[in-house]
Amino acid sequence: MKIVITGGAGFIGSSLVRALTEQPQVTRLRVVDNLSTGDKANLAGLDVDFFEGDVQDAALLDQAFRGADAVVHLAALPSVPRSLRDPLASHHANATGTLQVLEAARRAEGPHVIAASSSSVYGANPHLPKHEELVSAPMSPYAVTKLTTEAYLSAYHHSFDLPVLPFRFFNVYGPGQRADHAYAAVIPKWISAALAGQPVTIHGDGTQTRDFTYVGTVCHVLTDALVRRVADPCPVNLAFGTRTSLLDLVQEIETATGLRVQREHVPGRIGDVPHSQAESTRLRALFPTVAPVALQEGVPAAVDWFRRRLTMSQL
Known part of the structure; x- marks a missing residue:
C-alpha cells in the first residue's frame, strides 16, 4: 500500500508516519509539506519520500499522488486566531488546498482520501455532546474552511465516486x-x-x-481506516466524549x-x-477496537x- 500524507512533517502528520512505518501492509510513504508549520526534523530517520511544496501546487501533487492507494490530507493553516488575522490565507490553504487535493486524487484514478476537519465547525451550536447531525454554526473563518473541507469531500464522493472519510478532530x-x-x-x-x-x-x-484527544489514539484510528479502507462521506467525530x-x-x-x-x-x-x-457513537461503530x-x-x-x-x- 502506497500512502501520501499531506502536512506529514507536522505534529499529527509525523506521528502518523511513525505509526504507519510499523504496518507491514504499507510499502511506501510519501509526505507533502511546505514546512510553514511543520518541520522536516520530525521525519528524521523515517523512510519517506519527501515532497517539499504547497498543496495548491497541482503539478507537485500529481507527482506525489502517482500510483498512490490512499491520501491522508492533514495539511492546513491551523488556529482560529490566525484565521481572524488573515481569513484569506486560511481559505486558500484549507479550502482551496482541499479542492486541489481532491482534483489531484481524481487525476490519480481515485485513491482513498481521508481528511482532517475540526470540532470548530459546531461553533455556536450549544447542544452537548456534539453529534455529527447537528446544524453547524462556525464562529471563525478557520471553522468555515473546515466545514468547506467536509462539503468538498462529500461532493466528490457523490459526483465522482471518490472513496472519502472526513474526521472532525477535537483538540489533539x-x-x-x-x-x-x-x-x-x-x-x-x-x-x-x-x-x-x-x-x-x-x-x-x-x-x-x-474534549482532548491523545495523538496516539488519532493515529490508531487513521491507520485502521487506511488498512481497512473505511470510507464514508459523512463526517466522523474523532474524540470520546x-x-x-x-x-x-x-x-x-x-x-x-x-x-x-x-x-x-x-x-x-x-x-x-x-x-x-464529542458524541462518539459513529466513531465506535466504525472503529470498534479503538480505546481512548x-x-x-x-x-x-x-x-x-x-x-x-x-x-x-x-x-
Missing part, C-alpha cells in the same frame, strides 16, 4: 506537539510555561471545556509536572467555542517529551 495533543510558535495549542503552551516557571495565560474565566475545563487542565499539568502553576487570566478571544464534547487514552495518562507523556527536549537543549 501529545508528545511532539511544540509550543514555540505564536499559535501553539493550549496543552503544549501550558506545559512549556509550567516547566519554565512562568504563568499560564487563560483566556476568560477558564470554565470553558474541551470527555469534557475537561481549562481550570481542570491546569491541575492535570500541575500533577504531571509536580509544580505549582500560576494562572493569569486575560479577556476571552473572539471565535472561541465555549464548550466542546485518558488525560491522566496523556498529559504526563507530553510532559516527559518536553522534559527530554529541555535536557537535550542543555547538553
Whole structure:
C-alpha cells in the first residue's frame, strides 16, 4: 500500500508516519509539506519520500499522488486566531488546498482520501455532546474552511465516486506537539510555561471545556481506516466524549509536572467555542477496537517529551 500524507512533517502528520512505518501492509510513504508549520526534523530517520511544496501546487501533487492507494490530507493553516488575522490565507490553504487535493486524487484514478476537519465547525451550536447531525454554526473563518473541507469531500464522493472519510478532530495533543510558535495549542503552551516557571495565560474565566484527544489514539484510528479502507462521506467525530475545563487542565499539568502553576487570566478571544464534547457513537461503530487514552495518562507523556527536549537543549 502506497500512502501520501499531506502536512506529514507536522505534529499529527509525523506521528502518523511513525505509526504507519510499523504496518507491514504499507510499502511506501510519501509526505507533502511546505514546512510553514511543520518541520522536516520530525521525519528524521523515517523512510519517506519527501515532497517539499504547497498543496495548491497541482503539478507537485500529481507527482506525489502517482500510483498512490490512499491520501491522508492533514495539511492546513491551523488556529482560529490566525484565521481572524488573515481569513484569506486560511481559505486558500484549507479550502482551496482541499479542492486541489481532491482534483489531484481524481487525476490519480481515485485513491482513498481521508481528511482532517475540526470540532470548530459546531461553533455556536450549544447542544452537548456534539453529534455529527447537528446544524453547524462556525464562529471563525478557520471553522468555515473546515466545514468547506467536509462539503468538498462529500461532493466528490457523490459526483465522482471518490472513496472519502472526513474526521472532525477535537483538540489533539501529545508528545511532539511544540509550543514555540505564536499559535501553539493550549496543552503544549501550558506545559512549556509550567516547566519554565512562568504563568499560564487563560483566556476568560477558564470554565470553558474541551474534549482532548491523545495523538496516539488519532493515529490508531487513521491507520485502521487506511488498512481497512473505511470510507464514508459523512463526517466522523474523532474524540470520546470527555469534557475537561481549562481550570481542570491546569491541575492535570500541575500533577504531571509536580509544580505549582500560576494562572493569569486575560479577556476571552473572539471565535472561541465555549464548550466542546464529542458524541462518539459513529466513531465506535466504525472503529470498534479503538480505546481512548485518558488525560491522566496523556498529559504526563507530553510532559516527559518536553522534559527530554529541555535536557537535550542543555547538553
